Amino acid sequence: MLIVDDDTIIRITLRSLIDWNEFGYCIAADAINGQQALDYIRNNHVDLVITDMKMPVMDGVGLLKEINKEQQIPEVLVLSGYDDFNLVRDSFRYGACDYILKEGLTQEALISVLERLDRKNPAEGKGSQAEDHSKNSRSDSVLLAEMAMGKQPVSGKFLSQDYLVIQFEIEDFYKVSVRFGDNYEEALIKPFFDLAAQIPRVASRCILGTLAPSRFLMLYRINDTVQYEENAVSACRQLCNVWKHFMNLTVSGGVSSPGHGENDFLDCFEEAGRQLRLCPLKGKGTLSAPWVKKSVAYEDVKNTGDSYKKLLRGLLLGDDLMVSGEKSRFIGELYRIGLEEGKEMCLRLICALAWEFSENHDDITAIFPEAVNYYEKIGRMEEIRILELWINNYFRWIMDYHTHQSDRKQMDMMSRAKRFILDNYANPELTLKSVAGFVGFNEKYFSTRFTKEEGMTFINYLTQVRIRKARELMETTDLKIYEISQSVGYNNVEHFTRVFKKNWGVSPGNYRK
Template structure:
């Protein structure tokens, strides 16, 4: 078994990674997890692992710090990086420090993770250094422009000056609601998604004549648009992106949004233009699905200003997405007072910043701000139609209520999912005498006291009674189907003491284990 260490400060991500696939079937075992890089290094002092799956942004010691440390190990484990859409600079640094691959958190699903692990298993199976060097040399000879663009964007290789000769734009594309569409491709993202998507793009003459399109991840793509048309390049670039998005939607049934950078020149500008394109793409939530965003749109929100607003609205956004009535009420009063002081125009801009931050937080948790309403919403248009502060305040009050109602529903659904995971965990571990309320609560990432009350409410019995029922039911099955001795059955269902097992069995079944077997 290949040993795996998960490093992420987000409990939900750690739980998700554990539950997405059957690790042992694939030859992997998750031996531990850690909430930051320092905790991971403390574990690695006394233990060796084959694979580290690490987030990039963590408190105490981040993913880069962890990579710098493990890069000095006598034998460096393979490192798979977890990142958000705005972490590409960190991903490039990670590759320079020896990371073997990366996975966007928004793409996280069982099929993609399984594909990555299969690829790593093949690497381990072919650890012959001479063979790897030969394969790498062969790969360099055959690499396409598309692959070269991807490698340079992600920092897997140096920038080629000749590749960026002249003026250009960088575009990032994203498949909207990727998680909803991922299941259609049955785990074969390369053959059933990426290849057809690139092939359809290659049927468009102006894409072929001036563009290079590369794959960042199954949900995210990068395009270099070479400027060959002087003063008309802005309109032509937008038109080209809209045509691409339309083709992908019509023939692959995939809604795709795009973000276009300002003009760059030479290799030195590329990474900045790449990051800028991602920034513009992140604003597409304000326009709805299948939107094209660029620096030339009048009235568009500034990405960096919206990002800076995160600190101002952190308590409010957290309150909205946890349906915290008190926190939202307090922050809303402050917000409306500030709006009246600043005036209508400034208030509209700030409201767009706030909605941006809500959208980004929802997207990080595999949710979609578009799900708030049945119809597609263009927030620029909706907020633009508010002509005085009174109507803006009324709309804001209604909007906050919609968000909190949606968040409460989603939280209830997630809690139900957690209870389902808890019961699966109990079924997988009932034979362990050390299984406790605390260990199950920790597995699903909930406070022990809250988990206990929630479990009792959901199941109509306490955790202890539920576990006892599971164990006794399994014991009865073993008595009916096997010739195991009573003490062996006792141990098989999690009881160290056969006397205790006998008392519990008789209390529930009204007969002793021996009498039940007869």
């Protein structure tokens, strides 16, 4: 198996998430972009590639295109973000076998995909996938989801009248998912669908499909062309209330503009996803639709984020110097465009910041103890100077939050590092570099931080762990000294004896006596 991702944390997570040997795989290598992966594949045998979509030099789609030109074609499992659905669809066109959302990269999700691969007929060719998964043998729910994700061509089977596409997302999914155990299908998805089927107007005119355990889509057939907007939003709110009341799940939704026929379906699906990404401005458990007045537009948020990328980056890094200069530019623009346009620009920037939080596996709502509807909050401001004061305070809240988070993450990093040492002290190859790599820091920084936090160097800490374990073995077992030496990570018994005596004042043999 070959891991391809430019994110160090993702590569480390994939390595340690499951026991790969148990599933018949060994990790051959890592690559940080598609070109590096392709070079490896051309010179080595690879059965499975797990690849990110967005990478420098060559992205995931480019890698898939090139792999298809090779004589030996491995299976390819795609890692995707919620905003990468276009790339995922392209990946299926070029032969990807499945995908996992990065936000959903759990042990259960990975095992589920590997089990599906294990059940797959080895003789099955990539080109026969459409025939084997005949539309006639699929439920409407599965077909809808596979059309959206590009696993199946779009069919006009249930697209003959006007419709809306809605994407739903379970908020804080990886906090609440533990309630459902390993079997999402039975414990989560089935009751999720069963509850929807209890609502007559949903059952009669809607089809619900699953994109991922935390992401769903719904096709809403329009019967009343006059009141469809109100009726669709009302049905979605009823669904979200039912899921909240009976399953304690907070669900947000994004609604598309009307579509008709198969040619509009993918555009509507993408628009629903874009609307869903605007929900952070209203808060969790809300709906976003394109016809709501005074709502920000997805493209405007994207453009504002691009214009103030440096400001967003500075806020995320807690870099006062970077924020200071960019903040002055932003405030100056507020005064130039005036109060009303300035309010909208603040909304667009906050939404872009929420996206940045999500990219960093964080949650912008965690900054405040209570839910905030930014449309209402900013809409009440009646003077430009009040808006300036509020946005200045908002930037400071962000900076303070990340300072706190950074301190917490440093503590988490040390805990993870020490746990890794305790789990791997018996490995003679355990080094400062390998532990630093596991927690995602460079060797020099980790060494300095470890010494500062623990009051001793990494090598002294590792030695203490090994000697303590050796003492326990001497006190509780009849193992020979050379066997104990090997059990705690020392291949050379003479070296072990010297280290033990230096740390404990007596030789291992005398200690045992």
